[in-house]
Amino acid sequence: MASPSSTLDDKTLNILVYHCRNLLLFKNGEQKSFARSRPGLRLVAVPCSGKVEAHHLLKTLAGGAQGVLVLACAENACQFLEGSHRSHKRFEYARCWLEELGIEPDRIRFVHMRPMDVGALDSILEEFSQKLQTLGSFPPQQEPLTPLQKAGF
Amino acid sequence: MVVAERKKIEEIRRMVDRYSSILVVGCDSCVAECAAGGHRETMLLAAALKLSCQQDGKNPRITEACLDRQCVDDFIEQIAHLVPEHEAILSLGCGAGVQALARVYADKPILPALDTLFIGETEMRGIWQENCLGCGKCKLGYFGAVCPVTRCSKKLMNGPCGGSKDGKCEVNPGIRCGWQMIINRLETLGELDRLSEYVPPVDWSTSHSGGPRRVEREDQKP
Amino acid sequence: MKTESRLEKVLQAGHFAVTAECGPPKGSDPTVVEKKGKLLLGCVDAVNVTDNQAATVRMASMAACAILKNMGHEPILQMTTRDRNRIALQSDLFGAYALGIRNVLCLTGDHQVFGNQKEAVGVFDLDSIQLVRTVRDMRENGTIIGGGDIESPPKMFVGAAANPFADPAAWRVVRLAKKVHAGADFIQTQCIYNMQRFSDFMTQARDMGLTEQVSILAGITPLKSVGMAKYMATKVAGMDVPEDVINRMAGVPKKKQADEGIKIAVETIQQVSEITGIAGVHVMAIEWEEHVPEILSAAGLDERPKV
Numbered sequence: 307m308a309s310p311s312s313t314l315d316d317k318t319l320n321i322l323v324y325h326c327r328n329l330l331l332f333k334n335g336e337q338k339s340f341a342r343s344r345p346g347l348r349l350v351a352v353p354c355s356g357k358v359e360a361h362h363l364l365k366t367l368a369g370g371a372q373g374v375l376v377l378a379c380a381e382n383a384c385q386f387l388e389g390s391h392r393s394h395k396r397f398e399y400a401r402c403w404l405e406e407l408g409i410e411p412d413r414i415r416f417v418h419m420r421p422m423d424v425g426a427l428d429s430i431l432e433e434f435s436q437k438l439q440t441l442g443s444f445p446p447q448q449e450p451l452t453p454l455q456k457a458g459f
Numbered sequence: 460m461v462v463a464e465r466k467k468i469e470e471i472r473r474m475v476d477r478y479s480s481i482l483v484v485g486c487d488s489c490v491a492e493c494a495a496g497g498h499r500e501t502m503l504l505a506a507a508l509k510l511s512c513q514q515d516g517k518n519p520r521i522t523e524a525c526l527d528r529q530c531v532d533d534f535i536e537q538i539a540h541l542v543p544e545h546e547a548i549l550s551l552g553c554g555a556g557v558q559a560l561a562r563v564y565a566d567k568p569i570l571p572a573l574d575t576l577f578i579g580e581t582e583m584r585g586i587w588q589e590n591c592l593g594c595g596k597c598k599l600g601y602f603g604a605v606c607p608v609t610r611c612s613k614k615l616m617n618g619p620c621g622g623s624k625d626g627k628c629e630v631n632p633g634i635r636c637g638w639q640m641i642i643n644r645l646e647t648l649g650e651l652d653r654l655s656e657y658v659p660p661v662d663w664s665t666s667h668s669g670g671p672r673r674v675e676r677e678d679q680k681p
Numbered sequence: 682m683k684t685e686s687r688l689e690k691v692l693q694a695g696h697f698a699v700t701a702e703c704g705p706p707k708g709s710d711p712t713v714v715e716k717k718g719k720l721l722l723g724c725v726d727a728v729n730v731t732d733n734q735a736a737t738v739r740m741a742s743m744a745a746c747a748i749l750k751n752m753g754h755e756p757i758l759q760m761t762t763r764d765r766n767r768i769a770l771q772s773d774l775f776g777a778y779a780l781g782i783r784n785v786l787c788l789t790g791d792h793q794v795f796g797n798q799k800e801a802v803g804v805f806d807l808d809s810i811q812l813v814r815t816v817r818d819m820r821e822n823g824t825i826i827g828g829g830d831i832e833s834p835p836k837m838f839v840g841a842a843a844n845p846f847a848d849p850a851a852w853r854v855v856r857l858a859k860k861v862h863a864g865a866d867f868i869q870t871q872c873i874y875n876m877q878r879f880s881d882f883m884t885q886a887r888d889m890g891l892t893e894q895v896s897i898l899a900g901i902t903p904l905k906s907v908g909m910a911k912y913m914a915t916k917v918a919g920m921d922v923p924e925d926v927i928n929r930m931a932g933v934p935k936k937k938q939a940d941e942g943i944k945i946a947v948e949t950i951q952q953v954s955e956i957t958g959i960a961g962v963h964v965m966a967i968e969w970e971e972h973v974p975e976i977l978s979a980a981g982l983d984e985r986p987k988v
Contacts, residue, residue, distance in 0.1 A: 361499060364506035368513065403503070406468055407511050445513040613763070613789055613803065617810040617863075618856045620789050621844030621871060621919035629918030630792045642849055655855065657863055660767060660811045660826055 319435055322348045322366050323427075325377040326355040328385050330422045340424075347431070355379065356389025360400040363414050367404075373438045374414045375430070379421070390418070410441045460489035460580070461553040462587045463496060463573040465504070468511050474570040475508070475549055480520040482545035483508065483572075484538060484560065486529035486552040493587050495573050496551030498525040504551060504572060520545070529556030535563045542567060595665030595672065601653055603644030608661070610637025616658040683820065683866070686783040686838035687755040688727040690988040691961075692867065692896045697954060698961030699982050700757065700869065700898060701973050702729045703749065705740035714740070714748045717970045724974045726985055727755040727784060729869070729963070733764065736796025743773060747780045757840060758782050761790025766806035767815070771825050774816060778835030786840040786869060787812040791918075810856075810863045813841050817864025839864055843897070844871040845882035846921035854885040861895045868895055869963040872902035874913075874945075875921045876952055883956050892958030899953035902965045903976060904942035907931045943976055950980040 325331055332340060332349075341349050348371075352358055355378035366374045376397055384390035394416055401411040415434055419426060475481050483505045491497025505523040512519055524541060526534045529552035542548070547568040550557045554575040561569040577589035592609045599606055608614050612630045619638030622629025626639045645651045663669070682689060691698045701721050706713035721728055728749055732742040746756035758777050760770060774785065789809040793801045807815065816839045818824050823834040841860040845853050857868065873879045879899070886892055904910045907930040914922035926945065933941045946964075953959050962982070966973050977983050 359499060359503075361503035361506050364503060364510060368506050368509040403507055407507060408514065409510060445516065612792055613808070614805040615789065615808045617808050617859055619847065619849065619852060620809075621842070621847040622792070623848045624918065625848060630794050636848070638852075639849055642852060655859070657810065657814065657859060659814075660807050663806065 319346045319373075319438060320348070320371045321346060321373045321375060321431070321435065321438070322350065322371045323375045323377060323431075324350050324352050324355065324358045324362070326379055326390075327351045327353055328379055328421070329377060329419055331377070331419075331424050331427060344431070354384070354386045354389035355393035356384070356386055356391075358393055358396065360396050360403060363397070363400040364403060367409070367413060367444065372413065372441075372444055373434060375434060376414070376416045377419050377427070377430075378416065380418050383421075409444065412437055413441060413444065460492050460578070461555070461575060462493045462577050462579045462589070463490050463553050463575045464493075465495055465500065465551075465573055466571070468507060471504075471508065471549065471570075471572055472511060475519075475547060476517075478519065478546040478568070480545045480547075481508070481522075482538070482541055482548045483521060483523045484529065484548055484550050484552070485523070485525035486527075486550075486556050487525055488528045488530075490551060490553055490556075490573060492581060496553075496556075501525045501551050504549075508549075526552075529553075530559045532559070532563060535559060593666070594661070594663070595669075596662060601658075602641045603648060603650065603653075605637060605640045605644055607637055607641060610635070610640060612637075614661075616661060618654065684783055684836045684838045686727075687988060688757065688784050689838045689866065691726045691986055694986065694988055696726075696961075696986045696988075697982065698727075698896070698898060699725045699977060699985065700727045700729055700961065700963045701725045701970070702731060702963070702965040702967075703745070703970060704731050704734060704968065705742065705745040707737070707739050709740065711748050714745045715752065718749045718752045718754055720970050721973055722752065722754065723985065724977050724983060725964075726961075727757050729757040729759055729786060729965075732759040732761045732788070732790065733796070734759075734791070736763065736791045736793045736798065736801075738797060743777050743780065743782070746777065746782050750781050755784070756782055757784040757786050759786045759788060760812065761788045762805055762807045762809060762812055763790035763793060764801075764804055766804050767826055770807065770812065771815065771819075774819060774835050774837065775831075778837065783836075784838045784840060785816055786842065787816060787865075788842055795918075809841060810859055813839055813860055813865050814863040821864075838866050840867045840869060841865040842871070843868045844919045845873075845879055846871055846875060847919040853882060854889060854891075857886060858889055858891055861891050865895055867960070868897045870897065870900040871919060872900040872913075872965060873949055873953065874926045875923050876949070878921060879953070880956060883958055887958050896960035897958060898961040898963040899950075899956075899959050900963050900965060901946050901949055901953075901976075902967060903946035903969065903972060904930055904938075905969060906935070906938045906942070909942075943972060943979070946976050947979040950976070950982070954980075 337349050341347050355376055358376055363374050378390045378393050381390045397416040404411045417430055483501055485496050485498055485501030487497050501523050505521050509521050524538050528534045542564050549570050549572050550560055551572045557569055557571045578591040579587050579589040582588045590609055594608050607616055612628050623636040623639055626636055628634035628636045703717045730742045730745045733739050742759055746758050749756045787809045793803050815826055816837050819834045820836045823831050843857045910922055910927045910930045913920045930938055930941055950962050964973050
């Protein structure tokens with residue numbers, strides 16, 4: 307298994323990954339160790355990427371994640387036929403929402419993967435976290451109040 | 460069903476910003492069918508509102524709930540336990556739902572998250588079409604079940620105006636000419652003769668022009 | 682005679698009638714109306730005054746009609762059902778008659794989305810055919826809608842529009858028939874550039890016996906330029922400007938296009954006057970009223986009958 311990347315060691319960078327179970331990325335118990343060796347990373351297996359809806363993506367961000375990644379099967383490889391396609395449409399819809407909210411849409415990312423390619427996952431994570439670094443933290447750090455402001459002026 | 464669309468988050472924020480706890484309430488009937496205010500959209504809006512507030516360094520308490528029908532008391536009462544602990548309710552119901560909540564929870568600010576648009580049908584997934592204006596005196600039987608009051612931009616009762624072109628309305632090419640549809644339907648049914656007769660002015664007193672309407676039925680009352 | 686209308690007299694006497702259109706100004710200056718009226722005085726039998734055409738706010742048609750009436754014109758009050766409900770329309774009919782107006786053209790009107798008040802409510806309480814019947818019932822029965830008696834009913838010469846070029850094509854003559862049966866005395870058509878289609882429409886109208894019951898005035902609008910021809914062909918609802926007309930305009934140098942447009946108008950007048958059942962022409966020179974006399978004189982229509 308690939309070694310954890312340096313950027314993921316940054317404890318402030320919380321990334322949540324929804325991955326389709328049918329991608330077979332992890333054998334029994336491997337998911338936990340993969341995540342444990344990469345602080346800030348959370349992995350959630352879903353029965354099909356089609357189960358991931360726009361509200362999951364937004365809720366995840368609202369819950370403190372800096373970025374959300376959806377890993378889906380190729381559209382023609384989806385076991386539920388339309389799941390991967392729908393998932394992508396929902397992801398696009400969530401991006402529209404982020405745009406409306408004035409939040410960088412690149413905080414969520416959707417990737418079609420080949421099954422069992424956990425090596426590819428590491429480079430995807432590496433690239434994604436670099437992107438998130440350039441975006442800065444969310445929510446944006448508020449300017450601390452000046453003493454005058456604190457006094458109500 | 461009633462078709463509605465979500466308001467922009469900016470306008471929603473302007474309405475809710477003065478409250479520190481908000482109950483977001485969806486409706487799983489009409490507005491769920493048109494993907495504007497059902498349980499999915501309720502969860503989505505609650506999350507979006509949280510994100511939007513977080514961006515401005517605010518953190519109001521946001522709770523979500525969804526009723527089977529927001530325009531019927533029996534259902535509205537299901538959130539009675541949540542209402543006291545929130546300063547305001549943001550409703551994803553249609554205009555009827557918002558006002559029903561306001562009647563039941565008389566001391567609570569109720570704010571609309573949707574713009575209620577029309578009575579219509581789901582023509583296909585992702586397309587909703589207005590087809591009833593609720594005029595109070597259904598004339599569909601005379602017009603091949605295509606409503607001239609609703610489907611003609613000028614509510615014409617005696618045939619298409621001079622702006623009908625290739626089946627499209629002059630108002631915009633996205634609108635189908637209602638009169639072309641009426642004529643096509645009646646032609647198919649072999650009932651074009653229905654259109655040769657002069658149709659006198661419509662009695663609008665049964666429509667909203669007669670004031671807000673109300674139905675009362677003794678047999679239905681408790 | 683059903684009315685005191687001068688237009689009715691001209692048509693009854695069997696003369697080839699000439700009407701022209703006058704658009705009121707986008708403001709309150711009466712001299713604009715007077716200037717346009719002066720250009721047309723003596724060349725036409727009656728003048729149509731548009732009612733907020735293209736849904737754009739202009740001086741009230743009735744006011745401009747009164748100004749023209751005072752100059753010695755025979756005004757035709759255009760009334761759309763877009764902006765006024767049946768109370769306002771009927772009240773305006775009383776008022777118009779009191780001001781000496783004897784002709785009314787009943788229209789539904791362009792949709793408000795085309796004008797400068799897109800947010801306005803579209804009234805459409807009546808449609809044009811219901812308005813025709815309303816004006817006729819005032820004259821014939823002395824009643825308003827619903828049957829109430831009128832103390833001194835207006836006796837108007839009733840007009841309606843017809844567009845032979847809109848869709849569904851087979852329905853256009855049926856709609857004309859409905860207007861005639863509702864009580865239209867005269868019809869003014871949409872401007873004609875497609876002579877074949879117009880002549881087919883007239884054949885249908887004759888076959889239905891409509892030309893015996895109503896006086897049809899053919900609509901003429903001179904083209905100012907090839908740009909206008911293209912605009913009318915693509916942007917104006919219910920208009921049919923065939924390719925060959927556009928090509929003909931494009932075929933002459935820019936400076937000569939206005940002359941060519943006038944030539945086409947004159948030829949169109951000559952062609953329609955040969956169609957059986959055409960009782961006259963209605964010239965709509967949009968913001969180009971100064972050219973109406975020359976068009977009519979070129980078409981040999983400058984002498985107006987004394988009736």
